[in-house]
Amino acid sequence: MENQSKTQALTVNPTQISHAQEAVVIKLDPEAEANQELWLELEDDPEGKCEADVFEMEHSEDQSPALCCSAQQEIESGAGTEQMESEDFCAVCMNGGDLLCCDRCPKVYHLACHIPSLNSFPIGDWVCTLCRTDKDPVEDTQSCEGVRVPYTLSDQDQRRCEKLSLLLHCHPLSVPFHEPVSPLARNYYQIIKRPIDLSVIRRKLDKCNTLHYFTAEQFVDDILLMFKNCATFNYPDSEVAQAGQTLEGFFLSKLKEIFPERTFPSASQDRMDKARNRWLSRKSRHVFSGRKFYL
Numbered sequence: 038m039e040n041q042s043k044t045q046a047l048t049v050n051p052t053q054i055s056h057a058q059e060a061v062v063i064k065l066d067p068e069a070e071a072n073q074e075l076w077l078e079l080e081d082d083p084e085g086k087c088e089a090d091v092f093e094m095e096h097s098e099d100q101s102p103a104l105c106c107s108a109q110q111e112i113e114s115g116a117g118t119e120q121m122e123s124e125d126f127c128a129v130c131m132n133g134g135d136l137l138c139c140d141r142c143p144k145v146y147h148l149a150c151h152i153p154s155l156n157s158f159p160i161g162d163w164v165c166t167l168c169r170t171d172k173d174p175v176e177d178t179q180s181c182e183g184v185r186v187p188y189t190l191s192d193q194d195q196r197r198c199e200k201l202s203l204l205l206h207c208h209p210l211s212v213p214f215h216e217p218v219s220p221l222a223r224n225y226y227q228i229i230k231r232p233i234d235l236s237v238i239r240r241k242l243d244k245c246n247t248l249h250y251f252t253a254e255q256f257v258d259d260i261l262l263m264f265k266n267c268a269t270f271n272y273p274d275s276e277v278a279q280a281g282q283t284l285e286g287f288f289l290s291k292l293k294e295i296f297p298e299r300t301f302p303s304a305s306q307d308r309m310d311k312a313r314n315r316w317l318s319r320k321s322r323h324v325f326s327g328r329k330f331y332l
């Protein structure tokens with residue numbers, strides 16, 4: 038009997054242990070299933086975010102625009118530097134050498150070629166006359182060394198006339214007008230009684246020169262006189278005459294842009310048309326006479 042009771046005890050204990058294990062498993066399984074369901078719900082729900090994730094996302098959203106803006110600024114600055122590569126030759130004389138670069142446009146100039154001319158290279162940023170506006174401060178680029186003249190041209194008109202003059206100097210067709218006509222040109226100074234060129238006009242824009250302009254109308258009259266002389270002396274089909282006609286139209290268009298509130302009687306369209314018709318009629322009379330016109 039004792040042996041049987043022992044065997045029974047031994048047979049009972051494994052079942053109790055297995056029941057205990059099953060009981061433990063039964064108690065743990067609901068929690069595991071609940072945790073698994075919770076994780077599945079978090080994965081399926083896109084709005085279910087922990088506080089740490091929300092905090093990181095808020096800060097990332099605050100910082101991302103700044104990073105994007107900084108990156109965009111770097112790209113724009115890089116593109117700007119590529120577009121602002123300075124030219125290799127002076128915009129006026131088309132030669133190399135020691136050149137002054139404008140900080141707003143690709144053009145470069147010799148100190149003596151720019152209008153107004155400069156005595157030395159400026160320190161810091163520098164803007165050429167073509168890029169300078171009426172609101173920019175007036176720069177004292179020249180010293181007259183005690184020369185005092187009654188200069189009545191206002192600072193605004195002075196700056197605008199300088200811009201017009203520099204625009205003509207930089208035009209690729211203006212090279213024949215930079216200097217006076219050579220004395221070797223046959224009969225030029227017998228035909229043209231009032232010769233003028235861009236170098237004379239430039240000197241008359243100099244504040245230190247006693248032969249200076251008092252009004253902007255005087256400046257415009259000299260420019261139109263230069264084109265009139267070109268049309269008077271040269272044959273209509275010549276390269277110089279065609280260049281003068283193109284430059285004249287270019288100058289009149291820029292004159293309206295730079296002096297939008299003013300009218301110049303000498304630059305009126307009717308007067309220019311009449312002068313051009315007289316010029317063409319005079320040229321046609323000499324076509325069959327054998328008269329030659331020299332460049």
